Amino acid sequence: MEIYGREEDRAKWAMHYAQVKANISQPKRTHNVTVSGKNKQGKPYSYDYKYADLADIDKAVMDGIKKATDKEGNVTFSYFFDIQTTNTAVAVQTLLVDSSGFTVKTNKIVFQNGKAYDAQATASLISYAKRYSLSGAFGIAADDDNDVQDQKTIYEPRVLTKQELEDYKVYYNGTQANLYDLYQEAKDGIKDAQDWFNESHTPEDAQAVHQIAQLFKKKHSVKQEIKEKQDALDKIQKTVKKDPFEDKKVASKDDPEVDKLF
Incomplete structure (x- = not known):
């Protein structure tokens, strides 16, 4: 959480925030969704839950804001979003602004993308993050309590085959890129590629x-092993004389053929 403004305005912000929150009516959960799949043990599951969408939550908050006014009937509180997107995630923060200018910025809600x-998929994810951020900022229960059900959806990404790895694509600098080639670029010192690997990523x-x-580690180990063997072989070859009897030869002036025998 981040805070901006003069310290003397903090109490005014807190009072206006409390007034808005007290005037918020919990939105009705008019939307229904069915979730199904398989858990980590491979057993199928299915359940329904209801929720209030972003428009419902925004209306509930704005109704509360309109009821919390000063003596002249002016609203004293409002909010807006700070949205950040990367190649792999979206992040949303809600800024709660008082008429004095004092502002509180909530913690980030981050979803992998x-x-x-x-x-279209990114826009939907941003709306989803907004809904969670705004709900948390004003204490709105926008969903059924399905934490237990959510545990069933947790899964571990499967191990990919060699061919799948060679063909694997990721979103990099606005385009799809081959992950294997991107890793090689990072190994070669390309900063953009290195920065991409330092970002957060989806489980897959x-x-x-x-x-x-x-x-790459295995490939490097094999190359290193081959190099070490070659270096050892070269060292041995340098120490072995081409003719082990070179220093035993005796010159014969009379018969060159005899010299060849020594």
Whole structure:
């Protein structure tokens, strides 16, 4: 959480925030979704839950803001979003602004984005993050309590085959790039590629990166082993004389053929 403004305005901000929150009515959960799949043990599951969407939550908050006014009927509180996007994630923070200018910025809500190249999917994810951020900022229960159900959806990304690794694509600098080639660029010192690997990644991308790193490590180990063997062989060859009897030869002036025998 970040705070901006004069310290003397903090109490005024807190009072206006409390007034807004007290006037917020919990939005109705009019939307329904069915979640199904398989858990880590491979057993199928399915459940329904209801939720309030971003428009419902925004309306509930704005209704509360309109009721918290000063003597002249002016609103004293408002909010807006700070949205950040990267190649792999979206992040949203809600800024709670008082009429005095005192502002509180909530902690980031971050969601991994495996389809950053898809504008519609990214926009939907941003709306999803906004809903969670705004709900948390004003203490709104926008979903059914399905924490227990959510545990069923946790999974570990599968191990990829060698061919899948060679063909694996990621979103890099606005385009899709081959992860294997990107890793090589990072190894070669390309800063943009190195920066990409330092970012957060989806579980699937992280699994692919891990496997490719292991492949490169194994490849380097094999090359190093071959080099060490070759260096050892070269060293041996340098120490071995071409003719082990070179220092035993005796010159014969009379018969060159005899010299060849020694």
